[in-house]
Amino acid sequence: MATGFAFAVCMACCVLLAAPLSAAQDPSSLSLEHYSKTCPAAEHVVRAEMECAVRADPRNAALMLRLHFHDCFVQGCDGSVLLDDTAAMVGEKQAEQNVNSLKGFGLVDKIKQKLEAECPGTVSCADLLAIAARDAVVLVGGPYWDVPVGRLDSKKASLELANRDIPTAQQGLLTLISKFWEKGLDATDMVALVGSHTIGFARCANFRDRIYGDYEMTTKYSPASQHYLGKLKDICPLDGGDDNVSAMDSHTSSTFDNAYYETLVDGEGLLNSDQEMWSSVVGYSTADTVSKYWADPAAFFKQFSDSMVKMGNITNPAGGEVRKNCRFLNT
Secondary structure (H helix, E strand, C coil), X not given: CCCCCCCXXXXXXXXXXXXXXXXXXXXXXXXXXXXXXXXXXXXXXXXXXXXXXXXXXXXXXXXXXXXXXXXXXXXXXXXXXXXXCECCECCHHHCCCCCCXXXXXXXXXXXXXXXXXXXCCCCCHHHHHHHHXXXXXXXXXXXCXXXXXXXXXXXXXXXXXXXXXXXCCCCCHHHHHHHHHHCCCCHHHHHHHHHHHHHCEEEHHHXXXXXXCCHHHXXXXXXXXXXXXXXXXXXCCCCCXXXXXXXXXXXXXXXXXXXXXXXXXXXXXXXXXXXXXXXXXXXXXXXXXXXXXHHCHHHHHHHXXXXXXXXXXXXCCCCCECCXXXXXXXX
């Protein structure tokens, strides 16, 4: 889910309207028919823009998927990750896990501009992310799932919660399980959702400790792994090169498939947090799940789809609004 690739920014049109009062929201308010009358073309608009973006660069799929993840892990899936800093608020873009690697905001602007032209003030930025993440996966070979919609956009962001709640590459398995559990996601959801790294890239700063740490031990010093490790060290030296990137799935980085789990079974997971699911001494159940998804791609696709819906149903109980511009609150 991490990449170092950026887009040119196409700002969305902003029509200034009076901001509505926030209303509390719970997951039961989401439905597949939410835009059936108010904006029936919403999913088509998002899909068309995603097709263009992924055709131009398949790595754009990982950008949108990661944005949705990082949005949902802070205050729920409420578009808070998209808010720019203002004089009164430091947004989540400055969080440790976001500041140097979270990209795709320009693509969000472009999609939002098209949605506003089609159905002004109707489709939330949070829903945009959820739909675009699904389309991103499908467009690079992954499974389809129906996306319940009707989320509201938060009227605030939280740098503190972003720094606290978003999992990091250096954390151990028990900490990671705990972070997912706090969001209502179990260990099976975690193993499936982290499978999204099959199309992700990671910055050197996030995998340096891994390749200069226990990488050789987890690969059992195999000659093939040693050769790959040498390539990783060329990309990521001990000092410098923090923004250099490498695919987290060394086999099929542009295709959403189950090959990522093979890297874990071979001990070649790029991130410490990923390899922990297979190699940790406390990871009996997660190792079994990794093995299952490596052997059965259909099982992985089914659980990934179910877990994406489950994660996407995490709403912000504080409610919010439908932003006209995903970067700023309505005025």
